[in-house]
Amino acid sequence: MATNKTEYPKYKKGISIKDLYLDPNNPRLPNYVQGKNEDEIISHMLLEESTLELMQAIGKNGFFQGEQLLVIEKNGKYVVVEGNRRLTSVKLLNNPKLAKVQNSLVQKIWEDAIYKDDNIIELPCMLFENENDIHDYLGYKHITGIQPWNLRQKAKYLTYLKERNFPKQSIFTASFDLRKMIGSKQDYVNRILVGYQVYVKIKEKAFFKIKNLNDEGFYFSYIADSLRHTNISKYLGVNLDSDNPLEQLELKKLENWTTWLYKPIEVKGRVTTRLKGKSDHLNKLNAILGNEKAKEQFIKNDSTLEEAYTYTEDYHLIFKNSISNSISELKRANSITDNLESFYENLEEDLKNVIRLARLINSAKQELTKNEFEGDEL
Numbered sequence: 001m002a003t004n005k006t007e008y009p010k011y012k013k014g015i016s017i018k019d020l021y022l023d024p025n026n027p028r029l030p031n032y033v034q035g036k037n038e039d040e041i042i043s044h045m046l047l048e049e050s051t052l053e054l055m056q057a058i059g060k061n062g063f064f065q066g067e068q069l070l071v072i073e074k075n076g077k078y079v080v081v082e083g084n085r086r087l088t089s090v091k092l093l094n095n096p097k098l099a100k101v102q103n104s105l106v107q108k109i110w111e112d113a114i115y116k117d118d119n120i121i122e123l124p125c126m127l128f129e130n131e132n133d134i135h136d137y138l139g140y141k142h143i144t145g146i147q148p149w150n151l152r153q154k155a156k157y158l159t160y161l162k163e164r165n166f167p168k169q170s171i172f173t174a175s176f177d178l179r180k181m182i183g184s185k186q187d188y189v190n191r192i193l194v195g196y197q198v199y200v201k202i203k204e205k206a207f208f209k210i211k212n213l214n215d216e217g218f219y220f221s222y223i224a225d226s227l228r229h230t231n232i233s234k235y236l237g238v239n240l241d242s243d244n245p246l247e248q249l250e251l252k253k254l255e256n257w258t259t260w261l262y263k264p265i266e267v268k269g270r271v272t273t274r275l276k277g278k279s280d281h282l283n284k285l286n287a288i289l290g291n292e293k294a295k296e297q298f299i300k301n302d303s304t305l306e307e308a309y310t311y312t313e314d315y316h317l318i319f320k321n322s323i324s325n326s327i328s329e330l331k332r333a334n335s336i337t338d339n340l341e342s343f344y345e346n347l348e349e350d351l352k353n354v355i356r357l358a359r360l361i362n363s364a365k366q367e368l369t370k371n372e373f374e375g376d377e378l
Contacts, residue, residue: 009128011127058089165177172190287312
């Protein structure tokens with residue numbers, strides 16, 4: 001049923017918190033909390049949603065009347081579609097015993113609060129007839145508007161909007177209409193939607209059983225940024241322009257990608273991963289996957305990212321730049337010798353190494369020249 005814009009939304013100056021309920025189907029909630037009871041939602045809010053800080057702020061300053069909760073009426077109850085963290089904070093200020101986790105911190109905040117118990121028993125709300133109207137508004141507010149969610153939450157919400165509004169359209173086609181709803185670019189919407197499908201595949205595979213990797217520890221931005229790179233997308237078998245973008249997806253290669261980014265390895269006594277999700281690492285991975293020799297070094301020979309990346313560059317240029325950089329540094333060292341009161345202990349040995357390396361390089365050059373002449377004679 002379409003919302004009557006002349007009647008809805010309706011401003012309610014105060015609805016008792018006893019009649020306000022957290023939304024168990026809030027798209028922002030992770031899957032393991034979806035559909036759960038209020039106790040479990042409150043626990044999640046306390047552990048993951050910075051609710052303690054908000055509870056403390058409301059307890060000190062009161063509830064700002066301009067921040068109405070967005071609600072719908074279901075079976076005589078008011079379900080909060082937008083504002084669950086604020087509602088959780090107020091519920092805890094009225095009854096700290098609702099906290100099943102972070103108990104001592106909640107109790108301390110409650111004890112120090114000015115606004116609690118009977119000070120906040122009602123909250124201002126905007127009552128909507130149709131839940132979809134709230135979701136359309138949230139799509140703009142939280143995806144491209146003034147209060148953005150994290151990227152995984154955006155992706156999940158965009159997927160929800162796509163399935164609700166354009167269930168029969170391909171992602172590529174639906175992204176043209178979705179971009180208008182949220183005020184964003186089509187290629188961004190398309191990439192985020194496809195990325196969420198990739199994320200679901202990884203999740204279905206239990207994150208490829210990588211130790212300690214789970215829903216909350218997975219950075220969706222790694223997928224979104226990776227799919228911006230042509231060679232990475234091609235390696236994974238993802239085609240952003242296709243009606244079925246994951247038709248050629250190769251799970252083994254997706255496992256490789258996930259492992260590079262998330263599987264812990266020890267390097268020189270430090271725990272790290274082969275690949276970081278930052279832009280320069282993804283740029284280098286993209287170059288590596290576009291070069292067969294570099295790709296072989298990285299995947300088959302387990303070379304580091306930097307080692308494999310050297311195979312994508314012009315060796316002649318690398319060699320020339322290395323020699324030039326060495327000369328520049330030696331000139332710099334020579335220019336400050338008059339300012340030194342003494343020289344470090346191993347200087348003589350280091351200088352011998354410089355001479356030895358120079359002779360080796362020159363010897364290699366002479367050998368190459370000799371071979372070239374011999375080739376000419378033949």
